[in-house]
Amino acid sequence: MKALDKANLDKFVELLSEEFNVYSITDTDFSTDFDNNKALEILKPIKSAKEIVFPQTEPLFKFDLVGKEIVVNEKQNSTNLMLWIKPCDVRGINILKKVFEKDVKDVYFANKLNNTIFVGLACNNPSRNCFCTSVSITPYYKEGMDVFATSVNGAIIFEALTEKGKEVLEKVNSLLRDATKDEVEKAKEIHLQAENKVRRYNFNTSRLTWDSDVWRISEICLSCGICTYLCPTCHCFDIIDENYVYEGERIRIWDSCMYSEYTLQASGHNPRAYRLQRLRNRIMHKFVWFKEMFDEYACTGCGRCVSYCPVNISLIEILGGV
Amino acid sequence: MDLVEVAKKLFDEGVEVIIGYQGNFNVKPIFAKANEVDKLTFNPLCIYNLTNYLTMEGFVDKVDKIGVVVKGCDSKTILQLLDENAFSRDKIVVIGIPCNGVIDVNKIVEEIGEFREFKDNEFKIKWEGDELVVEVNGKSYKFPKDKILLEKCKVCETPNPVVYDVLVGNLIQQPHRKEEFKAVKEIESLSLEQRWEFWIKEFEKCIRCYACRNVCPLCYCESCVLERLEPEFVRRAVRLDENIAYHLIRAYHLANRCVGCGECERVCPVNLPLSLLNKKVAKEVKDLGFSEFLKPIEVGR
Amino acid sequence: MVLQLNPYLPYPAYIRGIRDEVLDKRPIKTFTIELKDEKLMKNFTFKPGQCVMVGIIGVGEAIFAIASPPNADCIEISVMKMGRVTTALHNCNVGDKVFVRGPIGNGFPVEEWEGKNIVLIAGGIGITPLRSLYYYICDNRGKYGELTFIYGARSSKDLCFKEEIFEIERKEKTCHITIDFEEEGWTRHVGFVPDVLMKVSPSPKNSVAITCGPPIMIRYVIQNLHKLGFKPSQIYTTLEKRMKCGIGKCGRCNIGSLYVCKDGPVFSYETLQKLPEVF
Numbered sequence: 001m002k003a004l005d006k007a008n009l010d011k012f013v014e015l016l017s018e019e020f021n022v023y024s025i026t027d028t029d030f031s032t033d034f035d036n037n038k039a040l041e042i043l044k045p046i047k048s049a050k051e052i053v054f055p056q057t058e059p060l061f062k063f064d065l066v067g068k069e070i071v072v073n074e075k076q077n078s079t080n081l082m083l084w085i086k087p088c089d090v091r092g093i094n095i096l097k098k099v100f101e102k103d104v105k106d107v108y109f110a111n112k113l114n115n116t117i118f119v120g121l122a123c124n125n126p127s128r129n130c131f132c133t134s135v136s137i138t139p140y141y142k143e144g145m146d147v148f149a150t151s152v153n154g155a156i157i158f159e160a161l162t163e164k165g166k167e168v169l170e171k172v173n174s175l176l177r178d179a180t181k182d183e184v185e186k187a188k189e190i191h192l193q194a195e196n197k198v199r200r201y202n203f204n205t206s207r208l209t210w211d212s213d214v215w216r217i218s219e220i221c222l223s224c225g226i227c228t229y230l231c232p233t234c235h236c237f238d239i240i241d242e243n244y245v246y247e248g249e250r251i252r253i254w255d256s257c258m259y260s261e262y263t264l265q266a267s268g269h270n271p272r273a274y275r276l277q278r279l280r281n282r283i284m285h286k287f288v289w290f291k292e293m294f295d296e297y298a299c300t301g302c303g304r305c306v307s308y309c310p311v312n313i314s315l316i317e318i319l320g321g322v
Numbered sequence: 323m324d325l326v327e328v329a330k331k332l333f334d335e336g337v338e339v340i341i342g343y344q345g346n347f348n349v350k351p352i353f354a355k356a357n358e359v360d361k362l363t364f365n366p367l368c369i370y371n372l373t374n375y376l377t378m379e380g381f382v383d384k385v386d387k388i389g390v391v392v393k394g395c396d397s398k399t400i401l402q403l404l405d406e407n408a409f410s411r412d413k414i415v416v417i418g419i420p421c422n423g424v425i426d427v428n429k430i431v432e433e434i435g436e437f438r439e440f441k442d443n444e445f446k447i448k449w450e451g452d453e454l455v456v457e458v459n460g461k462s463y464k465f466p467k468d469k470i471l472l473e474k475c476k477v478c479e480t481p482n483p484v485v486y487d488v489l490v491g492n493l494i495q496q497p498h499r500k501e502e503f504k505a506v507k508e509i510e511s512l513s514l515e516q517r518w519e520f521w522i523k524e525f526e527k528c529i530r531c532y533a534c535r536n537v538c539p540l541c542y543c544e545s546c547v548l549e550r551l552e553p554e555f556v557r558r559a560v561r562l563d564e565n566i567a568y569h570l571i572r573a574y575h576l577a578n579r580c581v582g583c584g585e586c587e588r589v590c591p592v593n594l595p596l597s598l599l600n601k602k603v604a605k606e607v608k609d610l611g612f613s614e615f616l617k618p619i620e621v622g623r
Numbered sequence: 624m625v626l627q628l629n630p631y632l633p634y635p636a637y638i639r640g641i642r643d644e645v646l647d648k649r650p651i652k653t654f655t656i657e658l659k660d661e662k663l664m665k666n667f668t669f670k671p672g673q674c675v676m677v678g679i680i681g682v683g684e685a686i687f688a689i690a691s692p693p694n695a696d697c698i699e700i701s702v703m704k705m706g707r708v709t710t711a712l713h714n715c716n717v718g719d720k721v722f723v724r725g726p727i728g729n730g731f732p733v734e735e736w737e738g739k740n741i742v743l744i745a746g747g748i749g750i751t752p753l754r755s756l757y758y759y760i761c762d763n764r765g766k767y768g769e770l771t772f773i774y775g776a777r778s779s780k781d782l783c784f785k786e787e788i789f790e791i792e793r794k795e796k797t798c799h800i801t802i803d804f805e806e807e808g809w810t811r812h813v814g815f816v817p818d819v820l821m822k823v824s825p826s827p828k829n830s831v832a833i834t835c836g837p838p839i840m841i842r843y844v845i846q847n848l849h850k851l852g853f854k855p856s857q858i859y860t861t862l863e864k865r866m867k868c869g870i871g872k873c874g875r876c877n878i879g880s881l882y883v884c885k886d887g888p889v890f891s892y893e894t895l896q897k898l899p900e901v902f
């Protein structure tokens with residue numbers, strides 16, 4: 001295993017930026033405009049990492065409004081590198097991958113995913129609303145990452161997990177040294193400490209029945225959609241044509257199953273007209289139906305929906321965790 | 323009489339539901355039925371403006387008589403909504419609570435610095451003069467008011483409800499605070515470019531979840547212009563230009579209506595300074611010679 | 624059928640013909656659409672019951688059941704004017720460009736039904752997928768048993784494919800056409816489709832019943848089929864939800880863990896029974 005002394009952090013980022021679009025953590029989101037030191041400290045941004053592979057607004061193709069023709073321009077993207085992405089956000093992308101690759105492959109998602117390298121970082125300081133260990137991952141879960149890093153005192157130690165990951169480490173090799181045995185041991189210790197710090201709940205998904213009382217909490221829901229926009233696994237979208245003078249674009253754009261317009265049919269009929277129906281759909285999709293389809297929960301335990309719900313509706317409570 | 327006693331009486335008098343607060347630490351709105359009357363609480367964490375629910379999903383039409391708990395700021399919404407004929411006055415019973423100010427729960431957690439959620443029964447919080455006293459499992463913490471209070475409360479001109487049917491607690495006799503548009507003036511003192519830069523940076527962050535609209539008690543149009551496709555006022559694409567369009571529409575639709583409850587700013591997941599924008603419009607309106615919010619004050623019935 | 628590599632990219636096509644079906648405040652027109660690329664058009668195979676996304680540049684896409692039989696040299700859809708896309712389609716002329724994505728959905732399990740008697744029960748514009756199915760069965764008559772056809776609309780003016788329906792009536796032994804209320808000069812059935820179904824009373828023995836129409840009609844038809852002795856596994860219907868992607872990604876058409884665009888729109892009542900809140 002390799003190690004980087006934190007004193008070399010700026011150079012490390014600089015070197016990576018020569019070859020990749022480096023995105024890292026800011027308070028709000030993953031951005032190319034980040035502070036090297038802060039990015040290492042912030043646990044996770046308000047918005048999840050999903051927008052790197054599934055942008056909020058994504059052009060599908062352009063069209064010429066005069067000739068009424070579609071114009072496909074296959075532009076070659078340079079490779080993105082997600083620096084210090086957390087286990088739960090990578091997990092979110094793994095979950096999205098299942099959806100976007102099932103049966104019919106979504107090429108937009110697949111291209112972006114192919115074009116992205118994940119340099120993940122174990123969480124040393126899980127926050128109050130983290131509950132990843134209750135949905136079967138840990139603060140040091142590595143699946144889907146290319147490089148896995150742990151911050152140990154004055155250094156960051158790296159483990160390359162894929163070919164792409166090896167190439168990345170090769171690129172910055174001049175800054176790296178071998179990790180000491182102590183550091184490797186310490187990293188393991190940190191992992192376990194963090195794992196123990198994350199609050200663990202015994203979720204009881206059997207209470208998520210159609211007529212359950214738990215849905216009554218929807219009385220106070222604002223249908224604001226925050227929980228879905230911030231969630232790393234929510235993937236509802238809309239497709240619309242946007243026109244300018246001579247040309248336009250068909251775009252896809254995040255949507256939310258918490259909005260009543262979402263299922264409104266042209267006839268005026270709406271199968272999910274009420275907040276109860278919508279909240280139930282969101283939670284049951286994540287914890288019952290997704291489980292039926294893919295044998296896992298569509299939740300990473302990141303706690304964003306719990307932290308940012310403006311009226312304090314808690315998934316943890318709904319699942320009987322408290 | 324305390325809140326629960328008042329509520330019991332109202333239930334006896336035929337109120338079907340009371341929209342109030344529940345919980346001590348884990349505070350949430352509740353649509354309390356008579357058998358849940360004991361759950362109703364009020365403490366400095368009761369931040370939500372509950373009047374928003376009155377115009378949601380046709381709620382007022384489904385129930386004969388609704389009680390709603392309001393603080394000073396929230397009560398202004400009721401006046402505004404009545405002014406707009408959003409519902410009829412005799413549908414609702416306004417339970418007014420004179421308010422010493424509210425706080426963001428995250429601030430408390432930050433200050434106490436403990437890594438856990440507190441149970442409602444091990445947590446107590448109250449104002450004692452100019453201090454906030456928090457008791458957790460017997461341990462007590464004190465915070466000076468100025469340090470912990472929400473910004474909007476620092477300039478609140480109406481700690482006492484401006485409209486109510488029943489009052490819980492005593493009216494607050496305190497020197498009148500005054501909104502002097504300090505933050506707005508600060509921005510206005512910047513150069514045009516600086517101002518532009520400031521707002522661009524903010525609008526760029528907006529993810530157009532429209533939570534600020536959904537939480538606003540005064541955004542209750544049945545068909546919101548933002549969802550209309552023809553004519554399309556704002557494109558759906560989330561980009562700076564469309565974001566600006568959205569925020570201008572929102573701000574202007576609320577001009578002279580916004581009561582400054584601050585809910586929009588509170589809920590914004592990416593922390594846009596929406597109150598600043600609202601206040602800017604309010605100040606503009608005031609400078610034009612309209613009062614930004616000055617309606618006859620109606621006390622009781 | 625080879626799927627486009629990019630499932631969101633539609634095939635260029637044009638409107639070859641337009642026919643008025645119903646003139647009303649919710650008018651219905653049938654469009655004959657042909658893909659620009661002849662080879663693609665030849666290879667555009669589908670099953671009755673499958674759908675297509677038809678789009679107009681700058682307006683958007685909407686999903687429609689394919690009304691033409693699989694072996695036709697074109698794609699026919701009948702469109703009721705409802706909103707943005709459907710209105711734009713109604714404003715189109717012959718020769719105009721449209722864009723097509725598909726086929727979408729599962730279609731009717733026609734192979735499973737071989738050797739069985741077929742009961743088709745349609746209401747209003749719900750006839751479109753059943754028209755495709757009917758012609759498919761005609762082309763493969765030897766493989767199926769007896770055919771019963773019941774079709775109803777609010778009034779004689781609201782009947783789709785009027786000429787063809789009367790033609791079918793002449794050809795088939797058991798074809799019943801009904802309108803909801805009496806009209807001068809109307810000599811066929813009068814009454815709602817579910818009631819006509821009871822009058823016709825097809826035997827459930829070795830039969831499947833396929834029904835398509837407004838949700839309220841479907842509900843009563845299913846009830847009555849029960850009464851006639853049809854088991855849930857012998858009843859099929861199609862569902863309608865708001866749709867966008869048509870490939871099981873965007874999430875809006877789900878009923879529980881099923882996506883109507885991908886796992887449907889055709890479902891057996893046996894499946895639907897297990898689902899909550901189907902309509």
Ligand SMILES: Cc1cc2nc3c(=O)[nH]c(=O)nc-3n(C[C@H](O)[C@H](O)[C@H](O)COP(=O)(O)OP(=O)(O)OC[C@H]3O[C@@H](n4cnc5c(N)ncnc54)[C@H](O)[C@@H]3O)c2cc1C
Binds near residue numbers: 549552684708710
């Ligand atoms: C499986 C399936 C098969 C179908 N088969 C057929 C078929 O064979 N024939 C057929 O006619 N239909 C069929 N439909 C229905 C058809 O897809 C809808 O009628 C169509 O999608 C309506 O699209 P639109 O763009 O015209 O309406 P839209 O404009 O997209 O309407 C969508 C929503 O937007 C709202 N809206 C509409 N216009 C406006 C406006 N101007 N301003 C603001 N809001 C507006 C409406 O209230 C509606 O809720 C089928 C649907 C499904 C799911």
Ligand code: SF4
Binds near residue numbers: 304
């Ligand atoms: S449901 Fe909530 S906790 Fe789970 S992944 Fe989504 S935002 Fe995170």
Ligand code: SF4
Binds near residue numbers: 089138139303
């Ligand atoms: S939920 Fe787990 S993986 Fe995510 S930030 Fe918290 S500790 Fe890390």
Ligand code: SF4
Binds near residue numbers: 227
């Ligand atoms: S964030 Fe909370 S209030 Fe908003 S839609 Fe989600 S559950 Fe409802």
Ligand code: SF4
Binds near residue numbers: 528531534
């Ligand atoms: S709540 Fe914030 S992010 Fe959401 S639309 Fe309003 S300003 Fe934008």
Ligand code: SF4
Binds near residue numbers: 581582583600
């Ligand atoms: S705009 Fe904001 S501050 Fe004004 S009334 Fe609405 S939610 Fe309250």
Ligand code: FES
Binds near residue numbers: 875883885
């Ligand atoms: S239409 Fe998108 S999932 Fe069915």
